[in-house]
Amino acid sequence: MLKYANPTNFLALAGRLIPWLAAATALSLGAGLFLTFFVAPDDYQQGSSVKIMYLHVPSAWLSMMCYVIMTSAALGTIVWRHPLADAAQKAAAPLGAIFTLLCLVTGSLWGKPMWGTWWVWDARLTSVLVLFLIYLGLIGLWQTIEEPAQAARAAAILTLVGVVNIPIIKFSVDWWNTLHQPASVFKIGGPAISGSMLWPLLIMAVAFTFLFLTLHLMAIRNEILRRRLRRLSIDAAHAEEKSEATA
Amino acid sequence: MRSPLSALFWRELRIARSVGGGGAMGVVFFLILVSLTPFAIGPDLNLLSRIGPAILWIAALLATLLGLDRLFQADADDGSLDLLLTAATPLELIVLVKCLAHWIATALPLVVASPLLGLTLAMEPESLAGISLSLLAGTPALTMLGAIGAALTAGLRRGGLLMAVLILPLTTPVLIFGVSSAAAASGGTVPFHIPMLILSALSLASLAGAPFAAAAALRARDA
Amino acid sequence: MTSLLARDLCVDRGGRTIVKNISFDLRAGEALVALGRNGAGKSTLLRAIAGFLPLSGGRLSHTGAEAEIPLPELSHYVGHADGLKSALTAAENLAFWARMLARSDETPSPSSALQRVGLKRLADFPVAYLSAGQKRRVALARLFMAPRPLWILDEPATALDIASQQVLAEAFAEHRAAGGMILAATHAPLGLVDAATLDLGSAPADLGGNA
Numbered sequence: 001m002l003k004y005a006n007p008t009n010f011l012a013l014a015g016r017l018i019p020w021l022a023a024a025t026a027l028s029l030g031a032g033l034f035l036t037f038f039v040a041p042d043d044y045q046q047g048s049s050v051k052i053m054y055l056h057v058p059s060a061w062l063s064m065m066c067y068v069i070m071t072s073a074a075l076g077t078i079v080w081r082h083p084l085a086d087a088a089q090k091a092a093a094p095l096g097a098i099f100t101l102l103c104l105v106t107g108s109l110w111g112k113p114m115w116g117t118w119w120v121w122d123a124r125l126t127s128v129l130v131l132f133l134i135y136l137g138l139i140g141l142w143q144t145i146e147e148p149a150q151a152a153r154a155a156a157i158l159t160l161v162g163v164v165n166i167p168i169i170k171f172s173v174d175w176w177n178t179l180h181q182p183a184s185v186f187k188i189g190g191p192a193i194s195g196s197m198l199w200p201l202l203i204m205a206v207a208f209t210f211l212f213l214t215l216h217l218m219a220i221r222n223e224i225l226r227r228r229l230r231r232l233s234i235d236a237a238h239a240e241e242k243s244e245a246t247a
Numbered sequence: 248m249r250s251p252l253s254a255l256f257w258r259e260l261r262i263a264r265s266v267g268g269g270g271a272m273g274v275v276f277f278l279i280l281v282s283l284t285p286f287a288i289g290p291d292l293n294l295l296s297r298i299g300p301a302i303l304w305i306a307a308l309l310a311t312l313l314g315l316d317r318l319f320q321a322d323a324d325d326g327s328l329d330l331l332l333t334a335a336t337p338l339e340l341i342v343l344v345k346c347l348a349h350w351i352a353t354a355l356p357l358v359v360a361s362p363l364l365g366l367t368l369a370m371e372p373e374s375l376a377g378i379s380l381s382l383l384a385g386t387p388a389l390t391m392l393g394a395i396g397a398a399l400t401a402g403l404r405r406g407g408l409l410m411a412v413l414i415l416p417l418t419t420p421v422l423i424f425g426v427s428s429a430a431a432a433s434g435g436t437v438p439f440h441i442p443m444l445i446l447s448a449l450s451l452a453s454l455a456g457a458p459f460a461a462a463a464a465l466r467a468r469d470a
Numbered sequence: 471m472t473s474l475l476a477r478d479l480c481v482d483r484g485g486r487t488i489v490k491n492i493s494f495d496l497r498a499g500e501a502l503v504a505l506g507r508n509g510a511g512k513s514t515l516l517r518a519i520a521g522f523l524p525l526s527g528g529r530l531s532h533t534g535a536e537a538e539i540p541l542p543e544l545s546h547y548v549g550h551a552d553g554l555k556s557a558l559t560a561a562e563n564l565a566f567w568a569r570m571l572a573r574s575d576e577t578p579s580p581s582s583a584l585q586r587v588g589l590k591r592l593a594d595f596p597v598a599y600l601s602a603g604q605k606r607r608v609a610l611a612r613l614f615m616a617p618r619p620l621w622i623l624d625e626p627a628t629a630l631d632i633a634s635q636q637v638l639a640e641a642f643a644e645h646r647a648a649g650g651m652i653l654a655a656t657h658a659p660l661g662l663v664d665a666a667t668l669d670l671g672s673a674p675a676d677l678g679g680n681a
Contacts, residue, residue, distance in 0.1 A: 325553060
């Protein structure tokens with residue numbers, strides 16, 4: 001494990017893993033979408049609009065999982081000051097923002113036929129919106145601080161402060177009376193959802209997870225290469241200085 | 248051959264887009280301001296849809312003004328402002344072009360984002376169209392008025408807050424007619440075009456006048 | 471421009487007269503070095519001549535074919551700040567200033583100006599990656615991007631190494647040979663041959679040793 005903490009070894013490992021992960025993503029996403037559209041039944045109340053669930057719920061899970069991964073990377077940055085942790089943090093923020101946006105947009109599209117409105121200011125929706133804002137703030141922080149190691153430490157601190165929002169999102173539907181329905185898959189006493197809907201949902205969740213892992217690995221790889229390019233450019237600028245001075 | 252002003256325009260856009268330019272942060276700030284309001288006044292959708300135009304306009308006002316404090320400050324810090332003073336191009340035109348680039352980079356995204364945010368405030372479709380149109384017509388006035396404040400405070404160490412204090416009172420007419428044209432779009436006694444025309448007049452007047460005031464302020468800067 | 475005439479220039483800052491009754495003549499091909507201890511008002515004088523500060527007294531005039539053009543538009547100013555945007559490349563910065571400062575449409579390419587200051591290969595690097603001395607050299611390369619008769623230079627050799635100072639001295643000689651004028655403030659010798667000096671008070675005279 002420690003061996004892959006070296007960025008060069010990591011690049012080699014990522015290069016080998018990414019094709020397999022991409023293939024797994026394509027397979028599971030294909031299967032999931034097929035099940036969603038052709039196998040999963042329409043809801044007796046909601047009709048076919050229930051199928052938005054197969055996008056909405058996995059993106060909601062991923063929006064939080066991404067934050068948890070980013071938090072562990074932030075710990076890696078603060079405790080070990082490891083460049084790989086910095087890259088993992090930076091790569092996760094835009095992905096998290098995208099999954100959260102996907103969750104908000106699909107939720108909004110689902111809410112219009114179900115609740116008669118695009119948006120309500122209840123605890124679940126609001127706390128997810130706050131998560132989106134935290135992701136945007138992190139992206140802004142990454143873009144503003146030019147020195148990568150300094151940006152990583154600042155982002156890590158903000159990430160760790162923002163982690164209080166994650167349990168609030170998870171338990172908002174239990175703590176407050178909301179329009180949003182309570183958890184139906186991960187709850188005490190087993191899932192409250194019929195198997196014909198549960199299976200497509202789980203496969204979509206697996207597909208989204210593979211998608212996230214693929215994109216995250218690719219983004220980490222890009223970030224490592226971008227850092228190298230930056231360092232080489234600065235070195236080259238200074239080396240050039242010497243050669244032209246002696247010429 | 249490109250003229251000096253188009254060179255300036257593209258340079259400004261490129262800087263706004265680049266690292267630390269803060270072009271996108273204005274929209275995020277706008278989004279945060281809009282989503283804070285329901286926390287403060289409660290999630291009653293009827294109430295929110297009634298005051299939605301006001302919320303969006305106040306948020307756009309603050310997002311525009313707070314983004315403006317770097318308009319001349321960055322150039323004052325790195326010495327570009329001195330060099331621009333030695334150009335043959337009149338400073339008034341330089342101010343106007345900088346404002347135009349700044350408006351495209353920061354205010355235009357607010358106009359585009361406003362209908363989406365209006366949805367979260369349960370606003371009606373006519374009202375959404377009204378708010379976008381009124382922001383499109385009114386934000387140039389905000390940018391130009393803000394440019395006067397930015398020019399007055401360029402080179403001051405803590406100019407950001409002072410600039411808002413100087414300029415916010417001057418923006419009241421824009422706010423009044425902006426909100427009333429957005430409100431008129433969703434019904435009411437006043438036809439939509441009347442506040443809209445006044446709003447456009449305010450923008451045109453500030454486009455004509457503000458560059459002179461801002462350029463005078465930049466020249467008077469004791470640096 | 472054939473000559474620059476300054477008579478009894480005074481500049482006030484913060485209620486204090488920093489520059490008092492300065493007079494000098496500068497003709498085509500000449501150079502003038504302002505000397506003085508810190509706070510003697512060298513920078514203030516240069517900034518006033520460049521048009522950034524108002525004169526509180528005295529008269530500044532120029533003669534020659536361009537007498538009707540305001541003096542700032544005939545001047546290059548290189549001050550403590552480099553006037554470069556760190557997000558843009560060196561070449562982009564120079565190309566912008568060429569468009570902004572040149573009177574004609576024909577400007578030299580940024581890479582030839584950068585070559586003169588020994589930074590040609592760094593043309594496409596963002597300025598953020600350059601060192602302080604390299605940034606200063608990009609700022610000085612601006613002098614070559616637009617022909618302007620008067621160069622106003624405030625401590626131009628700051629952060630420059632010996633080789634770059636040599637390049638600067640050559641550029642000065644070339645500019646003066648073509649009828650240009652140089653007005654500089656400095657603590658260090660600039661390599662300006664037979665430059666007149668302007669003492670702004672309580673300066674050790676031997677700093678004028680521009681051999």
